[in-house]
Amino acid sequence: MTALKDLINWLASPAIAVTLSMIGLVGAMFVKPLWTKKGGLVLFATLAGGFAFSFTDPNFRIVATMPDNVPILGMLFLVGFFFWYAMYQAHLNDARLAAGQPPLEKEDSDKKVFSWPDLVYVELVSLIICSIVLVVWSIVLKAPLEEPANPGAAPNPAKAPWYFLGLQELLVYFDPWMAGVVLPTLIIVGLMAIPYIDTNPRGNGYFSFRERKWEIVMFCFGFIILWVVLIILGTFLRGPNWNFFGPYEYWDPNKLVPLNNVSVSEIFWVKWLKTALPTFWLKRELPGILLILFYLGALPGLLSKTLFRRFYEKMGTVRFFVGVNLFLIMLAVPIKMYLRWIFNLKYIVNIQEFSFNI
Template sequence: MLIVNAARGLVNFLSAPQYLVTVALVLLIVAINVRAIWTKRGGVVLGIGGVLFFALSYLDPNFNKVATLPDNVPIVGMIFLVGFFFWWAMHNAYENDRRIAEGRPTIEGEDSAQKVFSWPDLVYVELICLVVVMAVMIVWSIFLKAPLEEPANPTDSPNPSKAPWYFLGLQEILVYYDPWMAGVVLPSLIIVGLMAIPYIDTNPKGNGYFTFKERRYEITIFLVGFLVLWCILIVLGTFLRGPNWNFFGPYEFWDINKLVPLNNINLSEIIWIKIFKTGMPGFWLFREIFGLALVVLYMGLLPPILAKTVLRRFYEKMGIVRYLIGVNLALIMLALPIKMYLRWIFNLKYIVNIPEASFNI
């Protein structure tokens, strides 16, 4: 019992947003470079480990209550599906890298050399998929209820109020950013940025086959964005955010009166009151000048500096337009974890806070 409680305490501790995101980032970057994880044996160990973790966790009443909610069951499925396809892509990528090193054709190259008929081979598979998916959906809808609730009432927000699961990542971003940023600017940039990928990354390698070695940086950036800054945030929002949008560990009771000190201050308050020990200037442009300068430095000055130093190779390969767009998109993506860490470490609310103009960063 002592060991079980210690394990529970450890998982609860590590699930706090600041540790979860940090651990996920470090694990991801280490794991994609460790070949043993992406072998068949590694996949089996990971799969069994995941199933065992969930099977044991369901024995905990608090975990069970949250994880068996009809709303949350698909997220358990999502964890395993995303995990499987991540492993599968990396498995094939490592296999292809080995084949390319040996001068042999890739898996996909071998595959497309063989031909099958679309009728009946493909159409039969599609038919079977259709029937299976329909059967699963019917059984699912019978056993997991999606009840109609009372008419919407603006004065009665459920506690916690959760967005649909696919927006829980955005809802988590909203904890750190202003609604205009997290609700409008960042989602638009995610979509625009994803559409811009083929124009920014013109490397023809990896077209039509899995590979890791040939596009190491591109894949790492994508996985950080997709797995850590999207999927992990969805999992966090689904299982670990309880009443009053407080954090609750997976084995923690959802206590509506849990007291979490979340006092936040703006950068302008830190600078004017704590460092200069003067009052806040009245005029907003003067008050926020340091925050605005930081943002301008980050977005405007950092890309040219990087072009001359760390990212020189990319700058020379991509050309100035592609480089600037790509680096700015990457910097905006990185701004999310940066803002998260600033909140966790310094209780920083906004770098720029201009309520006079409803503009906050």
């Protein structure tokens, strides 16, 4: 039992958890049997069983039953359910489309009903149910006012509201101006740009996986891995001092983890060229700056000629470069995370003179 828990603790560490969930998610999307009712039941049973097992562990229980964390437990199941449901519908439609039938939604959209009672009645019932759930929730789970905020005695760990925990997790890998300003802005801008970049009419108004494999995988990667998984990580696996704790580990505030990180300039000058760091910042950071320029400036062009030629031809120049830049920035997040995990890389560009670090 201890060995199993140790294994799970190890698997839950950020590098492995993110890798596994990435592989697992993308892989699972292509495993058809999972997206049937039976498959859904299996998925649900696995998730619920995992929780039931974990609840026997006192350390897990402490964290999972914190009133603050209850919504995230709910989110876990809700996101899971809706993801399964979408994939289930998509696979049904894919089968119908393959057989030359119209998608299921077509039948619905042909039919017209009145807003009363079909819409309003359901809304009313939903309203009542939501009221009941919220009232019971607020009675059962106490949410007391805490002591007045004191900068001299911040809570440990100091956590953002649960919906921002994904962004807070990014603070481990990026400076605040990146994790807190640039990336969130790009998320919003990118989401707004989707209709203008993705003009493919297929899949409009109905679920389908086969017709939009690339887009769905991309979206799920961004949403489920880079948002939901990071929230879960931040909620359940980040303890005092923002240290990582396995799900069955005790949140010991005295736990120590070495944080020995290096920057690209250090690797380049000290490790490779065996010399001291140049004093002039531009010279010192040139390798990193060139890397960034290459990644955002040259790579899209290269991709348009090679890997993404098909997209380039389909989308046109402007649409392609905007899209591929957004895509590369999204990808930069896991890339930086992996660089940290594997090479202890702190900054690619580290201009402390201006507090400009990437």
